Amino acid sequence: MPARREQLNRDRVLAAAVALADAEGADAVSMRGLAQRLGVVPMALYKHVANKDELLDGMIDAVVLEIEAPVDGLDWRSAVRRRILSARTVLLRHPWARRAMESKTTPTPIVLAYMDSTIGIFLGGGLSVDLTHHVMHALGSRIYGFTQELYDTTPAIEIPPEVAQFMAMQFPNIVAVVTSSPHDPGSVVGPGCDDQFEFEFTLDLFLDGVERLHHKGWHS
Amino acid sequence: MPARREQLNRDRVLAAAVALADAEGADAVSMRGLAQRLGVVPMALYKHVANKDELLDGMIDAVVLEIEAPVDGLDWRSAVRRRILSARTVLLRHPWARRAMESKTTPTPIVLAYMDSTIGIFLGGGLSVDLTHHVMHALGSRIYGFTQELYDTTPAIEIPPEVAQFMAMQFPNIVAVVTSSPHDPGSVVGPGCDDQFEFEFTLDLFLDGVERLHHKGWHS
DNA sequence: CTTGACAGGTGTACAGCGTACACCTACTGT
DNA sequence: ACAGTAGGTGTACGCTGTACACCTGTCAAG
Structure with missing residues (x-):
């Protein structure tokens, strides 16, 4: 009998899902991907969460519980x-x-x-x-x-000058407002200027x- | 030659997509579903929109253009x-x-x-x-x-009394606030109390x- | 009048998704 | 000793978006 890997349970599944989402983004959290991460076959997860929706609920719960x-x-x-x-x-x-x-x-x-x-x-x-x-x-x-x-009004990639000029022509007000004060990338949640x-x-x-x-x- | 149905074009595709979403919800707008609605094979749509993402963009544009x-x-x-x-x-x-x-x-x-x-x-x-x-x-x-x-705090289905009692125990503040003033279902956008x-x-x-x-x- | 390009609709095929269902295996309580 | 069950497996189905080859009708140039 090989050294048995630790048994799964709901909390381990949820913790792995949160860790996976933190590391590789929400798209990486598929039932197959998560199962692989846990060294287990996809259907094994269904013994611990009813379905993907409930998995997401559990992940959100884990996050909400971190709030003071x-x-x-x-x-x-x-x-x-x-x-x-x-x-x-x-x-x-x-x-x-x-x-x-x-x-x-x-x-x-x-x-x-x-x-x-x-x-x-x-x-x-x-x-x-x-x-x-x-x-x-x-x-x-x-x-x-x-x-x-x-929408993310501060794109990560730098924009070529001819595009910038086009923008200034088409959307002068947006350009005026966006260029007025930069945002702090470290303080944003997700894409956008939510700093x-x-x-x-x-x-x-x-x-x-x-x-x-x-x-x-x-x-x- | 059978009576040829009118040719597709980008605007007809977008209009059909918007109509389909209006009638049956966003989930009904799959490439296959939309194609069927237009009496056409799914891949035909790709001659008019680059991919599904661009289709959604076009649908949103159509909506935004309705704003005064x-x-x-x-x-x-x-x-x-x-x-x-x-x-x-x-x-x-x-x-x-x-x-x-x-x-x-x-x-x-x-x-x-x-x-x-x-x-x-x-x-x-x-x-x-x-x-x-x-x-x-x-x-x-x-x-x-x-x-x-x-979240939709005013569920459409009526809740059984034992659940209501449980809610009042567990979440007294929510119950106090939610029951204070009803919302007008006709004025909400999507689920929730956004009236x-x-x-x-x-x-x-x-x-x-x-x-x-x-x-x-x-x-x- | 022919020819060749091209716009537009078709058919097949593939990878990925969530998950239903049958199975098998190891542990547990009686 | 035996039955029940919790938990991991394997296969399979229907759905998604879409790549790629194909075919067909229209139209412009030689």
Whole structure:
């Protein structure tokens, strides 16, 4: 009997899937690819996850669980800000998670628990249920630490000069805005200009607005 | 010679693809499915679009072209608001377009032109280049008329009472917030609570903040 | 009038995907 | 000792996008 390799289990499968996605991107996580990585035949995985969708759920759960728990003793605004920025640092470690979360339509209990505790910060801070409701919608994916930057306006490859000139002709406003201030590649989640500064800028713009509504006694 | 069916061309292919997606959802738009719809063999499509990715680009372009052009004679805030709400009504007609746009990483010239003219509204209204830059990031997908509602918190199926009780135990805050005010199913783009009221609420929260920054002479 | 290029539709084929289903094997509780 | 079961295997199916060779009708040039 050969030295038996360690038995698979759900957590090992999920951990391997996350590691594979971290290392080679989400596309590398196919049932076949993941199985190979684990030295196992594809169908073996189905003994531990129901299907690929559930595998993705598990991967997302693993990421969400890395987000720091709410900190006691802070005002609601600081607590929310801190938690969201914690979510962001987690997503910087797992850039694939952004698209994975976007592509899902139903939350897992773990994601629900994350949302619930985040909502709890607002309600605990005295915000009305209605205002909290709207704020959660307004935040959208931002509570998970990323914004939806649809397109990458700062391409990695340098653009040839004739293209640059063409762009300046066709899209003068884009060029004016994009060339005004560069982004920090180290702080972006996935493609796009979703860097740390922009993220915090918008987050604070939001929280300012919410705080103002709250102080005005906004109710519905 | 049988009555020859009308020849294919790029526009007919794109129009059929959009119609198919409208009618049966984005998943129905496979090269084989679309070809069948056009009474043609799958490979015939490749004489008119380079590959499936370009097909999707073309479909998105078709949708973006439906968005109303900027209206002259309005202040920047009204002009932006109007344009974004126009984008939203377009996306209500083509709910599949939301995910399609999310899944792309590179904009087409037509999408760039849309962005350019939208940026032009801000710059033309006197906003600084820097502020405009941040605002475009902050708006994110909102300039295309949808928000990123990751999860559908108002499921279509009614939930059994024991599940409801379990939810109330596990996620009291979510339940409190979700049950507070219902959403209008007719005004949502895709799954989630992205309804018209929430959309405008957040849009105005944004525009308020931007206007305030602008009046403060915000520059960098 | 012929000829040759070419645009556009066809047919076959392949690699990759998720996964259903039958099987086999080793361990466990009675 | 025996039955049950958890977990890994092998084969196979239908689906996807698409490469490549082919054929056919139209049209312009010699």
